[in-house]
Amino acid sequence: MNSNFKTYILKATTASDCKELEVIKSLWSGYGEIVRYSLEGSAYVTAVVKHIDLRAEGKHPRGWDTDISHQRKVKSYEVETYWYEYWSAKCSADCKVPKYLGGYAEKEQQWIILEDLDIDYPLRKQELTLMEVRACLKWLAHFHGRFMNFEPTGLWEVGTYWHLATRPDEWELIEHKQLKDAASRIDEVLNKANYQTIVHGDAKLANFCFSEDGKVAAVDFQYVGGGCGMKDVAYFLGSCMSGDECEMYEKELLDCYFRELRIAVSPSIDFDALEQEWKGLYRVACTDFMRFLLGWMPTHQKINDYNLKMVKEVLSKL
Numbered sequence: 001m002n003s004n005f006k007t008y009i010l011k012a013t014t015a016s017d018c019k020e021l022e023v024i025k026s027l028w029s030g031y032g033e034i035v036r037y038s039l040e041g042s043a044y045v046t047a048v049v050k051h052i053d054l055r056a057e058g059k060h061p062r063g064w065d066t067d068i069s070h071q072r073k074v075k076s077y078e079v080e081t082y083w084y085e086y087w088s089a090k091c092s093a094d095c096k097v098p099k100y101l102g103g104y105a106e107k108e109q110q111w112i113i114l115e116d117l118d119i120d121y122p123l124r125k126q127e128l129t130l131m132e133v134r135a136c137l138k139w140l141a142h143f144h145g146r147f148m149n150f151e152p153t154g155l156w157e158v159g160t161y162w163h164l165a166t167r168p169d170e171w172e173l174i175e176h177k178q179l180k181d182a183a184s185r186i187d188e189v190l191n192k193a194n195y196q197t198i199v200h201g202d203a204k205l206a207n208f209c210f211s212e213d214g215k216v217a218a219v220d221f222q223y224v225g226g227g228c229g230m231k232d233v234a235y236f237l238g239s240c241m242s243g244d245e246c247e248m249y250e251k252e253l254l255d256c257y258f259r260e261l262r263i264a265v266s267p268s269i270d271f272d273a274l275e276q277e278w279k280g281l282y283r284v285a286c287t288d289f290m291r292f293l294l295g296w297m298p299t300h301q302k303i304n305d306y307n308l309k310m311v312k313e314v315l316s317k318l
Contacts, residue, residue, distance in 0.1 A: 005104050005111050009037065009049065012102030012113050016041030024048065031073055032109075036116060046116040047101060052077045054108040072166050075156075076222035077110065082154040083221040084112055087198075094142035094264070096121075096217035121209035121217045128205065128240050130249065136208050136236060137257040139216045140200070144229035145264020147198035148274075156225025158191060159201040160235070162292035163223075170295030178315050183291050185318055189284055190228045195274045199227040204239035230278050230285035233257055238289065243306030254282060287314040 009018055017040040024034040032053040038046055054074055084100040091097050099115035125132065152159070164171065164187040174180040200207075201223030209217045237246055237253065258275050265271060290311050293300050 002106065002109075004106060008102065008104040008111070009047070009113055012104075013039050013042045013044055013047055015039040015044075018047075021046065027052065029069075029073065031077070036118075044101070044115065045119070048098065048114045048116045048118075050080075050112040050114065052110045052112070054110075066169060068166075068169060076161075079155050079224060080220075080222045081110065081112055083224050084114065086154060087224075088221075090146065092142060092146055095139050095146060096215070097221070098217070098219060117209045117217050117219065121211045121215070123210035123212070125205060125208070125210060131214070132210065133237070133240060133249075133253060134256050135210075135214055135216045136203075136205075136240075137233065137253060138260045139208070139218060140203060140229065140232050140236065141257050141260035142264040143200065143218075144197040144232070145261050145266075148265050148269060149196060150198055152198055152224075152226035155198065156201065156223060159199040159223055159225025159227045160231050161202050161223040162289055162296075163187075164288075164291070167292055167295070170292055172295070174291065174295040175298065176294050176311075179287070179291055179294065179311060182315055182318055186284060186288050186291065186314070189318075190231065190281060190288060193228045193277060193281060195228070195269075195277055196226055197229050198224060199229060199232045200224055201227075201232070203232040203236045205236070206239075228278065228281055228285065229261075230281045231288065234282060234285040235289055238286070238302050238307070243304030247306045254279060283310045283314050286310045 006018065010016070018037045021036045021038050024036055026033050027050075032051045035049050035051060036046055037049060054077070081103055084098075085103060088097050088100050098117055101113040101115060103113065104111045128136070156163070158165065164183055171180065171183055174183070200218060200221065202220055203218070207218055207220040209219065211217075233254070237250075241249070258279070261275070262271050265274070286307055287310055290303065290307050293303055
C-alpha cells in the first residue's frame with residue numbers, strides 16, 4: 001500500500017490502522033481496482049477504495065484502445081471524483097449512494113474512499129424479479145427527481161458512456177446507414193428536451209446493490225451528467241430484461257417509474273408536461289443506445305427485435 005495513501009485513509013476514516021481484505025474487482029480496461037479494507041478504531045468496520053491508476057495502458061477487451069478512449073476514461077474518473085466529493089451528499093435516502101469519506105491523488109494515481117455498501121446492501125443480482133426491477137426504477141426516479149433541472153457543474157455536460165460526441169470511432173463503424181445519418185438528430189432531440197436532470201450514465205444491473213429487505217443503492221458514477229432521464233431507464237431495462245420481457249412489461253414499468261417520479265420532483269414542476277415529454281422520448285433513448293451498440297458490437301445480445309422495431313419507429317418519425 002502507498003504509505004501516503006495509508007496515512008490519508010487513516011485520517012479520512014479516523015481509524016488507527018487499516019488492512020487490505022480483498023480486491024473486489026479490477027476496473028475496466030486495466031485502469032486500477034476496487035479494494036475493501038478493514039479498519040481498526042473507526043466508526044466504520046470496513047471501507048471500499050477505488051484506486052485509479054492512469055499510468056496503466058488500456059487493455060480493452062474488444063480492442064478499443066485509442067487515445068479517444070483513454071481521454072474519455074481520464075475524464076470519467078475526474079467526473080466521478082467530483083461527483084462523490086461535491087454532489088453525492090445531495091442524494092436522498094430513496095436514491096442511496098455510498099457516502100464519500102475522502103479522496104487522495106498522487107501524480108497519475110488517485111484513490112476514492114467510500115462507505116462499504118456491503119454492510120447494508122450485501123446482495124448483488126444476476127437477474128431480477130419484477131418487484132426488484134421496480135425497486136431499481138424507484139431509485140432512478142428519485143435520483144432524477146432530486147436533480148431535475150440542475151446544471152451538471154463538474155460532471156459530464158451530457159451524461160452516459162455512449163454519448164455520441166464521445167464515440168466517433170463507434171459511429172464510424174455503424175452499417176445501418178439510416179440510423180448513422182440520423183444519429184446527430186437523435187442526440188439533439190434528447191439534449192434539447194425541455195426537462196433535463198442528472199443521469200447516472202451507466203445504470204446497468206451490475207451497478208445496483210440490494211438489501212435483504214428489498215431496498216436499492218447504486219455505485220459507479222464515471223458517466224454521471226446532464227440528460228433526459230429516459231436514457232437511464234431505457235438502458236437499465238435493457239440490462240436486466242429480454243426484448244420480449246421489455247415489450248410485455250414496458251407500459252407497466254414506465255408507469256411505475258413515473259408514479260415514483262411524481263413523488264420525487266419539486267411541486268413547482270409541471271409534472272404532466274414532464275411525463276408527456278419523457279414518455280415520448282423513451283423510444284428515442286432506446287434508439288440512441290442502439291446507435292452505440294450497432295457500432296461498438298453489432299452482434300450484442302441487446303440488439304433484439306424489440307429494440308430494432310423501436311429504431312424503425314423512431315427513424316420513421318424523424
